[in-house]
Amino acid sequence: MRFFRTVLIAAVLALPVAVFAAPTTILDNSVCDFAQGYITFDCIPRFIAHLVNFIFAGVGTFTLLQIIFGGYQIAIGGAVGTREAGINRIRMAVIGLVVTLLIYAIINFIIIGVTS
Numbered sequence: 001m002r003f004f005r006t007v008l009i010a011a012v013l014a015l016p017v018a019v020f021a022a023p024t025t026i027l028d029n030s031v032c033d034f035a036q037g038y039i040t041f042d043c044i045p046r047f048i049a050h051l052v053n054f055i056f057a058g059v060g061t062f063t064l065l066q067i068i069f070g071g072y073q074i075a076i077g078g079a080v081g082t083r084e085a086g087i088n089r090i091r092m093a094v095i096g097l098v099v100t101l102l103i104y105a106i107i108n109f110i111i112i113g114v115t116s
Contacts, residue, residue, distance in 0.1 A: 049111045052104070059100050066093035 032043035039047065070089035077083025 045111055045114045049108075049115070052107055052111070056100065056104050060097070063093050063097045063100070066090075066096075 032039060032046050067090055070086045070093060073086025073089060074083055075086075077086050
C-alpha cells in the first residue's frame with residue numbers, strides 16, 4: 001500500500017510539469033501574459049483552454065493509476081479471489097478514458113472555433 005501511495009504522490013507532483021511542458025497551439029502567439037497578470041477579454045478562451053488541458057491531464061493520470069491498480073488486483077486475484085474486480089476496474093478505466101478523450105476533442109474543437 002505504501003508503494004501505491006508513493007506512486008500517487010509522485011504522479012500528482014509531476015502533473016503540473018507535464019501540463020505546462022506540453023505544447024499547445026491555442027496558447028501560442030498570444031498577447032496574454034497570465035504570469036504577469038495581463039489578461040484581457042480576448043484572453044478568457046485561452047485561459048479556459050489552459051485550464052481544460054490541466055484538468056484532462058489530471059484525468060489521464062487518474063486513469064493510469066486505476067489501470068495499474070486493476071492490474072495489481074488481477075495479479076493477486078488468483079489467491080484472494082477478486083480477479084473479476086480488477087478486470088472490471090480496468091474496463092471502467094478504459095471506458096472512462098475513451099469518453100474523456102471524446103469530451104476533450106469536442107471541447108478543444110469549440111475552443112479553437114472561439115479563439116480563431
